[in-house]
Amino acid sequence: MTAPLDMDLGPVVAEQPDPLLFATVSGAHLYGFPSKDSDVDLRGVHLLPVAELVGLHEPDETRSLMWDRDGTEMDLVTHDLRKFVRLMLRRNGYVLEQLLSPLVVHTGAAHGELVALAPGVLTVHHAHHYRGFASTQWRLFEKTGELKPLLYTFRTLLTGIRLMRSGEVQAHLPTLLDEVAAPAYLPDLIAAKADAEHGLASGVDKDRARADVEALHLVLDESQQTSRLPDEASVHAALGALVVRVRLEG
Incomplete structure:
Protein backbone atom coordinates (compact mmCIF):
# COMPACT_ATOMS: atom_id res chain seq x y z
CA MET A 1 0.00 0.00 0.00
CA THR A 2 1.44 3.35 -1.02
CA ALA A 3 0.03 5.33 1.88
CA PRO A 4 1.22 7.07 5.09
CA LEU A 5 -0.63 4.48 7.17
CA ASP A 6 0.86 1.66 9.17
CA MET A 7 -2.16 -0.66 9.19
CA ASP A 8 -2.98 -3.56 6.89
CA LEU A 9 -6.26 -2.74 5.18
CA GLY A 10 -6.32 -5.89 3.06
CA PRO A 11 -8.83 -7.64 5.35
CA VAL A 12 -11.23 -4.73 4.92
CA VAL A 13 -11.26 -5.34 1.17
CA ALA A 14 -11.75 -9.09 1.60
CA GLU A 15 -14.71 -8.63 3.95
CA GLN A 16 -16.87 -6.68 1.50
CA PRO A 17 -20.02 -8.47 0.23
CA ASP A 18 -19.23 -7.79 -3.44
CA PRO A 19 -15.87 -7.51 -5.19
CA LEU A 20 -14.07 -4.19 -4.94
CA LEU A 21 -12.55 -3.00 -8.19
CA PHE A 22 -10.41 -0.54 -6.28
CA ALA A 23 -10.08 1.19 -2.94
CA THR A 24 -7.98 4.24 -2.16
CA VAL A 25 -7.38 6.60 0.74
CA SER A 26 -9.02 10.01 0.44
CA GLY A 27 -9.65 12.82 2.92
CA ALA A 28 -6.98 14.53 4.98
CA HIS A 29 -4.33 11.88 4.27
CA LEU A 30 -4.70 12.46 0.53
CA TYR A 31 -4.89 16.23 0.96
CA GLY A 32 -1.66 16.33 2.93
CA PHE A 33 -2.87 17.64 6.28
CA PRO A 34 -3.88 14.68 8.45
CA SER A 35 -4.09 15.12 12.19
CA LYS A 36 -2.97 12.64 14.80
CA ASP A 37 -6.66 11.88 15.40
CA SER A 38 -7.82 11.95 11.75
CA ASP A 39 -10.07 9.14 10.60
CA VAL A 40 -9.09 7.05 7.58
CA ASP A 41 -11.34 7.76 4.59
CA LEU A 42 -11.46 4.79 2.23
CA ARG A 43 -13.22 5.27 -1.10
CA GLY A 44 -13.75 2.89 -3.96
CA VAL A 45 -15.93 0.97 -6.37
CA HIS A 46 -17.77 -2.31 -5.87
CA LEU A 47 -19.31 -4.50 -8.54
CA LEU A 48 -22.90 -5.62 -8.12
CA PRO A 49 -23.92 -8.92 -9.73
CA VAL A 50 -26.17 -8.68 -12.78
CA ALA A 51 -29.08 -10.28 -10.89
CA GLU A 52 -29.29 -7.33 -8.48
CA LEU A 53 -29.56 -4.88 -11.37
CA VAL A 54 -32.29 -6.67 -13.33
CA GLY A 55 -34.47 -7.76 -10.39
CA LEU A 56 -37.47 -6.03 -8.81
CA HIS A 57 -35.61 -4.31 -6.01
CA GLU A 58 -33.54 -1.16 -6.30
CA PRO A 59 -29.85 -2.05 -6.16
CA ASP A 60 -27.64 -0.93 -3.31
CA GLU A 61 -25.44 1.32 -5.42
CA THR A 62 -23.72 3.14 -2.55
CA ARG A 63 -22.50 1.52 0.64
CA SER A 64 -21.13 3.21 3.75
CA LEU A 65 -19.43 1.59 6.68
CA MET A 66 -17.82 3.18 9.74
CA TRP A 67 -15.97 1.34 12.48
CA ASP A 68 -13.16 1.71 14.99
CA ARG A 69 -9.92 -0.16 14.48
CA ASP A 70 -7.28 0.04 17.18
CA GLY A 71 -8.47 3.50 18.15
CA THR A 72 -8.66 4.82 14.58
CA GLU A 73 -12.01 5.64 13.02
CA MET A 74 -12.39 4.00 9.62
CA ASP A 75 -14.86 5.28 7.02
CA LEU A 76 -15.45 3.20 3.88
CA VAL A 77 -17.73 4.45 1.09
CA THR A 78 -18.04 2.59 -2.22
CA HIS A 79 -20.24 3.02 -5.29
CA ASP A 80 -21.26 0.41 -7.79
CA LEU A 81 -19.26 0.75 -11.00
CA ARG A 82 -22.17 2.16 -13.02
CA LYS A 83 -22.93 4.87 -10.46
CA PHE A 84 -19.26 5.79 -10.10
CA VAL A 85 -18.86 6.21 -13.87
CA ARG A 86 -21.98 8.38 -13.97
CA LEU A 87 -20.45 10.56 -11.25
CA MET A 88 -17.25 10.81 -13.27
CA LEU A 89 -19.28 12.13 -16.20
CA ARG A 90 -21.05 14.73 -14.05
CA ARG A 91 -17.92 16.86 -13.77
CA ASN A 92 -17.37 15.67 -10.21
CA GLY A 93 -13.82 16.43 -9.16
CA TYR A 94 -14.26 14.60 -5.86
CA VAL A 95 -14.65 11.15 -7.40
CA LEU A 96 -11.76 11.80 -9.77
CA GLU A 97 -9.54 12.59 -6.78
CA GLN A 98 -10.55 9.23 -5.29
CA LEU A 99 -9.91 7.38 -8.54
CA LEU A 100 -6.51 9.01 -9.05
CA SER A 101 -5.39 8.94 -5.41
CA PRO A 102 -1.81 7.65 -5.13
CA LEU A 103 -2.71 6.10 -1.77
CA VAL A 104 -3.89 2.77 -3.15
CA VAL A 105 -5.26 0.07 -0.86
CA HIS A 106 -6.58 -2.29 -3.56
CA THR A 107 -6.40 -2.19 -7.34
CA GLY A 108 -6.96 -4.28 -10.44
CA ALA A 109 -7.34 -4.16 -14.20
CA ALA A 110 -10.63 -2.23 -14.14
CA HIS A 111 -9.09 0.40 -11.89
CA GLY A 112 -6.26 0.84 -14.34
CA GLU A 113 -8.70 1.25 -17.22
CA LEU A 114 -10.69 3.89 -15.35
CA VAL A 115 -7.49 5.77 -14.55
CA ALA A 116 -6.46 5.65 -18.21
CA LEU A 117 -9.84 7.10 -19.27
CA ALA A 118 -9.93 9.81 -16.60
CA PRO A 119 -8.18 12.50 -18.72
CA GLY A 120 -11.00 12.21 -21.26
CA VAL A 121 -13.53 13.13 -18.58
CA LEU A 122 -11.90 16.42 -17.59
CA THR A 123 -13.54 19.60 -18.85
CA VAL A 124 -13.27 23.31 -18.29
CA HIS A 125 -16.52 23.07 -16.32
CA HIS A 126 -14.85 21.17 -13.48
CA ALA A 127 -13.94 24.63 -12.19
CA HIS A 128 -17.56 24.94 -11.01
CA HIS A 129 -17.11 21.95 -8.71
CA TYR A 130 -14.05 23.43 -7.01
CA ARG A 131 -15.51 26.92 -6.86
CA GLY A 132 -18.67 25.65 -5.18
CA PHE A 133 -16.88 23.34 -2.76
CA ALA A 134 -14.53 26.13 -1.70
CA SER A 135 -17.45 28.48 -1.04
CA THR A 136 -19.18 25.84 1.10
CA GLN A 137 -16.04 25.22 3.15
CA TRP A 138 -15.43 28.95 3.63
CA ARG A 139 -18.94 29.39 5.02
CA LEU A 140 -18.28 26.49 7.38
CA PHE A 141 -15.04 28.12 8.51
CA GLU A 142 -16.83 31.40 9.19
CA LYS A 143 -19.41 29.51 11.25
CA THR A 144 -17.09 27.26 13.27
CA GLY A 145 -13.70 28.98 13.19
CA GLU A 146 -12.09 25.56 12.70
CA LEU A 147 -8.83 25.13 10.84
CA LYS A 148 -10.01 22.11 8.83
CA PRO A 149 -12.59 23.90 6.61
CA LEU A 150 -10.14 26.77 6.11
CA LEU A 151 -7.53 24.36 4.75
CA TYR A 152 -10.21 22.67 2.63
CA THR A 153 -11.08 26.07 1.17
CA PHE A 154 -7.52 26.74 0.08
CA ARG A 155 -6.96 23.16 -1.06
CA THR A 156 -9.98 23.07 -3.33
CA LEU A 157 -9.24 26.43 -4.93
CA LEU A 158 -5.62 25.49 -5.62
CA THR A 159 -6.67 22.08 -6.96
CA GLY A 160 -9.10 23.77 -9.32
CA ILE A 161 -6.48 26.26 -10.50
CA ARG A 162 -3.94 23.50 -11.14
CA LEU A 163 -6.55 21.49 -13.04
CA MET A 164 -7.56 24.41 -15.26
CA ARG A 165 -3.96 25.26 -16.05
CA SER A 166 -2.40 21.83 -16.53
CA GLY A 167 -5.18 19.26 -16.76
CA GLU A 168 -3.75 17.58 -13.66
CA VAL A 169 -5.94 16.46 -10.74
CA GLN A 170 -3.68 17.27 -7.79
CA ALA A 171 -5.34 17.13 -4.36
CA HIS A 172 -2.22 17.25 -2.16
CA LEU A 173 -2.04 20.72 -0.62
CA PRO A 174 1.72 20.74 0.17
CA THR A 175 2.39 19.93 -3.49
CA LEU A 176 0.16 22.84 -4.51
CA LEU A 177 1.99 25.44 -2.44
CA ASP A 178 4.10 26.51 -5.41
CA TYR A 185 1.28 31.10 5.66
CA LEU A 186 -0.32 27.84 4.48
CA PRO A 187 2.59 25.63 5.69
CA ASP A 188 2.04 26.97 9.20
CA LEU A 189 -1.66 26.15 9.00
CA ILE A 190 -0.86 22.62 7.82
CA ALA A 191 1.52 22.16 10.73
CA ALA A 192 -1.09 23.42 13.18
CA LYS A 193 -3.70 21.02 11.78
CA ALA A 194 -1.47 18.05 12.69
CA ASP A 195 -2.25 18.55 16.38
CA ALA A 196 -6.04 18.26 16.28
CA GLU A 197 -8.61 17.26 13.66
CA HIS A 198 -11.16 19.82 14.87
CA GLY A 199 -8.85 22.47 16.29
CA LEU A 200 -9.68 26.14 15.98
CA ALA A 201 -7.81 28.39 13.57
CA SER A 202 -6.39 30.45 16.41
CA GLY A 203 -4.14 33.29 15.38
CA VAL A 204 -5.51 33.39 11.84
CA ASP A 205 -6.20 36.87 10.54
CA LYS A 206 -9.69 36.30 9.12
CA ASP A 207 -9.68 39.50 7.08
CA ARG A 208 -6.41 38.51 5.42
CA ALA A 209 -7.65 34.96 4.86
CA ARG A 210 -10.86 36.31 3.30
CA ALA A 211 -8.88 38.53 0.97
CA ASP A 212 -6.63 35.64 -0.03
CA VAL A 213 -9.61 33.37 -0.69
CA GLU A 214 -11.26 36.05 -2.82
CA ALA A 215 -8.01 36.50 -4.76
CA LEU A 216 -7.79 32.76 -5.42
CA HIS A 217 -11.37 32.75 -6.66
CA LEU A 218 -10.34 35.36 -9.21
CA VAL A 219 -7.33 33.29 -10.23
CA LEU A 220 -9.59 30.27 -10.67
CA ASP A 221 -11.97 32.34 -12.81
CA GLU A 222 -9.12 33.55 -14.99
CA SER A 223 -7.63 30.07 -15.24
CA GLN A 224 -10.97 28.68 -16.37
CA GLN A 225 -11.33 31.35 -19.03
CA THR A 226 -7.89 30.58 -20.49
CA SER A 227 -7.94 26.81 -19.94
CA ARG A 228 -7.28 24.44 -22.82
CA LEU A 229 -9.57 21.80 -21.35
CA PRO A 230 -12.53 20.91 -23.57
CA ASP A 231 -16.19 21.73 -22.98
CA GLU A 232 -17.33 18.11 -23.02
CA ALA A 233 -15.99 14.73 -21.99
CA SER A 234 -14.76 12.57 -24.89
CA VAL A 235 -14.97 9.09 -23.38
CA HIS A 236 -18.69 8.44 -22.84
CA ALA A 237 -18.72 5.49 -25.23
CA ALA A 238 -15.51 3.99 -23.87
CA LEU A 239 -16.72 4.24 -20.28
CA GLY A 240 -20.07 2.74 -21.23
CA ALA A 241 -18.38 -0.18 -22.92
CA LEU A 242 -16.14 -0.70 -19.89
CA VAL A 243 -19.15 -0.84 -17.54
CA VAL A 244 -20.91 -3.44 -19.70
CA ARG A 245 -17.84 -5.61 -20.18
CA VAL A 246 -16.71 -5.61 -16.57
CA ARG A 247 -20.25 -6.32 -15.38
CA LEU A 248 -20.73 -9.28 -17.70
CA GLU A 249 -17.32 -10.66 -16.82
CA GLY A 250 -18.41 -10.49 -13.19
Whole structure:
Protein backbone atom coordinates (compact mmCIF):
# COMPACT_ATOMS: atom_id res chain seq x y z
CA MET A 1 0.00 0.00 0.00
CA THR A 2 1.44 3.35 -1.02
CA ALA A 3 0.03 5.33 1.88
CA PRO A 4 1.22 7.07 5.09
CA LEU A 5 -0.63 4.48 7.17
CA ASP A 6 0.86 1.66 9.17
CA MET A 7 -2.16 -0.66 9.19
CA ASP A 8 -2.98 -3.56 6.89
CA LEU A 9 -6.26 -2.74 5.18
CA GLY A 10 -6.32 -5.89 3.06
CA PRO A 11 -8.83 -7.64 5.35
CA VAL A 12 -11.23 -4.73 4.92
CA VAL A 13 -11.26 -5.34 1.17
CA ALA A 14 -11.75 -9.09 1.60
CA GLU A 15 -14.71 -8.63 3.95
CA GLN A 16 -16.87 -6.68 1.50
CA PRO A 17 -20.02 -8.47 0.23
CA ASP A 18 -19.23 -7.79 -3.44
CA PRO A 19 -15.87 -7.51 -5.19
CA LEU A 20 -14.07 -4.19 -4.94
CA LEU A 21 -12.55 -3.00 -8.19
CA PHE A 22 -10.41 -0.54 -6.28
CA ALA A 23 -10.08 1.19 -2.94
CA THR A 24 -7.98 4.24 -2.16
CA VAL A 25 -7.38 6.60 0.74
CA SER A 26 -9.02 10.01 0.44
CA GLY A 27 -9.65 12.82 2.92
CA ALA A 28 -6.98 14.53 4.98
CA HIS A 29 -4.33 11.88 4.27
CA LEU A 30 -4.70 12.46 0.53
CA TYR A 31 -4.89 16.23 0.96
CA GLY A 32 -1.66 16.33 2.93
CA PHE A 33 -2.87 17.64 6.28
CA PRO A 34 -3.88 14.68 8.45
CA SER A 35 -4.09 15.12 12.19
CA LYS A 36 -2.97 12.64 14.80
CA ASP A 37 -6.66 11.88 15.40
CA SER A 38 -7.82 11.95 11.75
CA ASP A 39 -10.07 9.14 10.60
CA VAL A 40 -9.09 7.05 7.58
CA ASP A 41 -11.34 7.76 4.59
CA LEU A 42 -11.46 4.79 2.23
CA ARG A 43 -13.22 5.27 -1.10
CA GLY A 44 -13.75 2.89 -3.96
CA VAL A 45 -15.93 0.97 -6.37
CA HIS A 46 -17.77 -2.31 -5.87
CA LEU A 47 -19.31 -4.50 -8.54
CA LEU A 48 -22.90 -5.62 -8.12
CA PRO A 49 -23.92 -8.92 -9.73
CA VAL A 50 -26.17 -8.68 -12.78
CA ALA A 51 -29.08 -10.28 -10.89
CA GLU A 52 -29.29 -7.33 -8.48
CA LEU A 53 -29.56 -4.88 -11.37
CA VAL A 54 -32.29 -6.67 -13.33
CA GLY A 55 -34.47 -7.76 -10.39
CA LEU A 56 -37.47 -6.03 -8.81
CA HIS A 57 -35.61 -4.31 -6.01
CA GLU A 58 -33.54 -1.16 -6.30
CA PRO A 59 -29.85 -2.05 -6.16
CA ASP A 60 -27.64 -0.93 -3.31
CA GLU A 61 -25.44 1.32 -5.42
CA THR A 62 -23.72 3.14 -2.55
CA ARG A 63 -22.50 1.52 0.64
CA SER A 64 -21.13 3.21 3.75
CA LEU A 65 -19.43 1.59 6.68
CA MET A 66 -17.82 3.18 9.74
CA TRP A 67 -15.97 1.34 12.48
CA ASP A 68 -13.16 1.71 14.99
CA ARG A 69 -9.92 -0.16 14.48
CA ASP A 70 -7.28 0.04 17.18
CA GLY A 71 -8.47 3.50 18.15
CA THR A 72 -8.66 4.82 14.58
CA GLU A 73 -12.01 5.64 13.02
CA MET A 74 -12.39 4.00 9.62
CA ASP A 75 -14.86 5.28 7.02
CA LEU A 76 -15.45 3.20 3.88
CA VAL A 77 -17.73 4.45 1.09
CA THR A 78 -18.04 2.59 -2.22
CA HIS A 79 -20.24 3.02 -5.29
CA ASP A 80 -21.26 0.41 -7.79
CA LEU A 81 -19.26 0.75 -11.00
CA ARG A 82 -22.17 2.16 -13.02
CA LYS A 83 -22.93 4.87 -10.46
CA PHE A 84 -19.26 5.79 -10.10
CA VAL A 85 -18.86 6.21 -13.87
CA ARG A 86 -21.98 8.38 -13.97
CA LEU A 87 -20.45 10.56 -11.25
CA MET A 88 -17.25 10.81 -13.27
CA LEU A 89 -19.28 12.13 -16.20
CA ARG A 90 -21.05 14.73 -14.05
CA ARG A 91 -17.92 16.86 -13.77
CA ASN A 92 -17.37 15.67 -10.21
CA GLY A 93 -13.82 16.43 -9.16
CA TYR A 94 -14.26 14.60 -5.86
CA VAL A 95 -14.65 11.15 -7.40
CA LEU A 96 -11.76 11.80 -9.77
CA GLU A 97 -9.54 12.59 -6.78
CA GLN A 98 -10.55 9.23 -5.29
CA LEU A 99 -9.91 7.38 -8.54
CA LEU A 100 -6.51 9.01 -9.05
CA SER A 101 -5.39 8.94 -5.41
CA PRO A 102 -1.81 7.65 -5.13
CA LEU A 103 -2.71 6.10 -1.77
CA VAL A 104 -3.89 2.77 -3.15
CA VAL A 105 -5.26 0.07 -0.86
CA HIS A 106 -6.58 -2.29 -3.56
CA THR A 107 -6.40 -2.19 -7.34
CA GLY A 108 -6.96 -4.28 -10.44
CA ALA A 109 -7.34 -4.16 -14.20
CA ALA A 110 -10.63 -2.23 -14.14
CA HIS A 111 -9.09 0.40 -11.89
CA GLY A 112 -6.26 0.84 -14.34
CA GLU A 113 -8.70 1.25 -17.22
CA LEU A 114 -10.69 3.89 -15.35
CA VAL A 115 -7.49 5.77 -14.55
CA ALA A 116 -6.46 5.65 -18.21
CA LEU A 117 -9.84 7.10 -19.27
CA ALA A 118 -9.93 9.81 -16.60
CA PRO A 119 -8.18 12.50 -18.72
CA GLY A 120 -11.00 12.21 -21.26
CA VAL A 121 -13.53 13.13 -18.58
CA LEU A 122 -11.90 16.42 -17.59
CA THR A 123 -13.54 19.60 -18.85
CA VAL A 124 -13.27 23.31 -18.29
CA HIS A 125 -16.52 23.07 -16.32
CA HIS A 126 -14.85 21.17 -13.48
CA ALA A 127 -13.94 24.63 -12.19
CA HIS A 128 -17.56 24.94 -11.01
CA HIS A 129 -17.11 21.95 -8.71
CA TYR A 130 -14.05 23.43 -7.01
CA ARG A 131 -15.51 26.92 -6.86
CA GLY A 132 -18.67 25.65 -5.18
CA PHE A 133 -16.88 23.34 -2.76
CA ALA A 134 -14.53 26.13 -1.70
CA SER A 135 -17.45 28.48 -1.04
CA THR A 136 -19.18 25.84 1.10
CA GLN A 137 -16.04 25.22 3.15
CA TRP A 138 -15.43 28.95 3.63
CA ARG A 139 -18.94 29.39 5.02
CA LEU A 140 -18.28 26.49 7.38
CA PHE A 141 -15.04 28.12 8.51
CA GLU A 142 -16.83 31.40 9.19
CA LYS A 143 -19.41 29.51 11.25
CA THR A 144 -17.09 27.26 13.27
CA GLY A 145 -13.70 28.98 13.19
CA GLU A 146 -12.09 25.56 12.70
CA LEU A 147 -8.83 25.13 10.84
CA LYS A 148 -10.01 22.11 8.83
CA PRO A 149 -12.59 23.90 6.61
CA LEU A 150 -10.14 26.77 6.11
CA LEU A 151 -7.53 24.36 4.75
CA TYR A 152 -10.21 22.67 2.63
CA THR A 153 -11.08 26.07 1.17
CA PHE A 154 -7.52 26.74 0.08
CA ARG A 155 -6.96 23.16 -1.06
CA THR A 156 -9.98 23.07 -3.33
CA LEU A 157 -9.24 26.43 -4.93
CA LEU A 158 -5.62 25.49 -5.62
CA THR A 159 -6.67 22.08 -6.96
CA GLY A 160 -9.10 23.77 -9.32
CA ILE A 161 -6.48 26.26 -10.50
CA ARG A 162 -3.94 23.50 -11.14
CA LEU A 163 -6.55 21.49 -13.04
CA MET A 164 -7.56 24.41 -15.26
CA ARG A 165 -3.96 25.26 -16.05
CA SER A 166 -2.40 21.83 -16.53
CA GLY A 167 -5.18 19.26 -16.76
CA GLU A 168 -3.75 17.58 -13.66
CA VAL A 169 -5.94 16.46 -10.74
CA GLN A 170 -3.68 17.27 -7.79
CA ALA A 171 -5.34 17.13 -4.36
CA HIS A 172 -2.22 17.25 -2.16
CA LEU A 173 -2.04 20.72 -0.62
CA PRO A 174 1.72 20.74 0.17
CA THR A 175 2.39 19.93 -3.49
CA LEU A 176 0.16 22.84 -4.51
CA LEU A 177 1.99 25.44 -2.44
CA ASP A 178 4.10 26.51 -5.41
CA GLU A 179 0.94 27.45 -7.29
CA VAL A 180 0.72 31.15 -8.19
CA ALA A 181 -0.91 33.22 -5.44
CA ALA A 182 -0.79 30.48 -2.79
CA PRO A 183 -0.59 32.30 0.59
CA ALA A 184 2.80 32.00 2.28
CA TYR A 185 1.28 31.10 5.66
CA LEU A 186 -0.32 27.84 4.48
CA PRO A 187 2.59 25.63 5.69
CA ASP A 188 2.04 26.97 9.20
CA LEU A 189 -1.66 26.15 9.00
CA ILE A 190 -0.86 22.62 7.82
CA ALA A 191 1.52 22.16 10.73
CA ALA A 192 -1.09 23.42 13.18
CA LYS A 193 -3.70 21.02 11.78
CA ALA A 194 -1.47 18.05 12.69
CA ASP A 195 -2.25 18.55 16.38
CA ALA A 196 -6.04 18.26 16.28
CA GLU A 197 -8.61 17.26 13.66
CA HIS A 198 -11.16 19.82 14.87
CA GLY A 199 -8.85 22.47 16.29
CA LEU A 200 -9.68 26.14 15.98
CA ALA A 201 -7.81 28.39 13.57
CA SER A 202 -6.39 30.45 16.41
CA GLY A 203 -4.14 33.29 15.38
CA VAL A 204 -5.51 33.39 11.84
CA ASP A 205 -6.20 36.87 10.54
CA LYS A 206 -9.69 36.30 9.12
CA ASP A 207 -9.68 39.50 7.08
CA ARG A 208 -6.41 38.51 5.42
CA ALA A 209 -7.65 34.96 4.86
CA ARG A 210 -10.86 36.31 3.30
CA ALA A 211 -8.88 38.53 0.97
CA ASP A 212 -6.63 35.64 -0.03
CA VAL A 213 -9.61 33.37 -0.69
CA GLU A 214 -11.26 36.05 -2.82
CA ALA A 215 -8.01 36.50 -4.76
CA LEU A 216 -7.79 32.76 -5.42
CA HIS A 217 -11.37 32.75 -6.66
CA LEU A 218 -10.34 35.36 -9.21
CA VAL A 219 -7.33 33.29 -10.23
CA LEU A 220 -9.59 30.27 -10.67
CA ASP A 221 -11.97 32.34 -12.81
CA GLU A 222 -9.12 33.55 -14.99
CA SER A 223 -7.63 30.07 -15.24
CA GLN A 224 -10.97 28.68 -16.37
CA GLN A 225 -11.33 31.35 -19.03
CA THR A 226 -7.89 30.58 -20.49
CA SER A 227 -7.94 26.81 -19.94
CA ARG A 228 -7.28 24.44 -22.82
CA LEU A 229 -9.57 21.80 -21.35
CA PRO A 230 -12.53 20.91 -23.57
CA ASP A 231 -16.19 21.73 -22.98
CA GLU A 232 -17.33 18.11 -23.02
CA ALA A 233 -15.99 14.73 -21.99
CA SER A 234 -14.76 12.57 -24.89
CA VAL A 235 -14.97 9.09 -23.38
CA HIS A 236 -18.69 8.44 -22.84
CA ALA A 237 -18.72 5.49 -25.23
CA ALA A 238 -15.51 3.99 -23.87
CA LEU A 239 -16.72 4.24 -20.28
CA GLY A 240 -20.07 2.74 -21.23
CA ALA A 241 -18.38 -0.18 -22.92
CA LEU A 242 -16.14 -0.70 -19.89
CA VAL A 243 -19.15 -0.84 -17.54
CA VAL A 244 -20.91 -3.44 -19.70
CA ARG A 245 -17.84 -5.61 -20.18
CA VAL A 246 -16.71 -5.61 -16.57
CA ARG A 247 -20.25 -6.32 -15.38
CA LEU A 248 -20.73 -9.28 -17.70
CA GLU A 249 -17.32 -10.66 -16.82
CA GLY A 250 -18.41 -10.49 -13.19
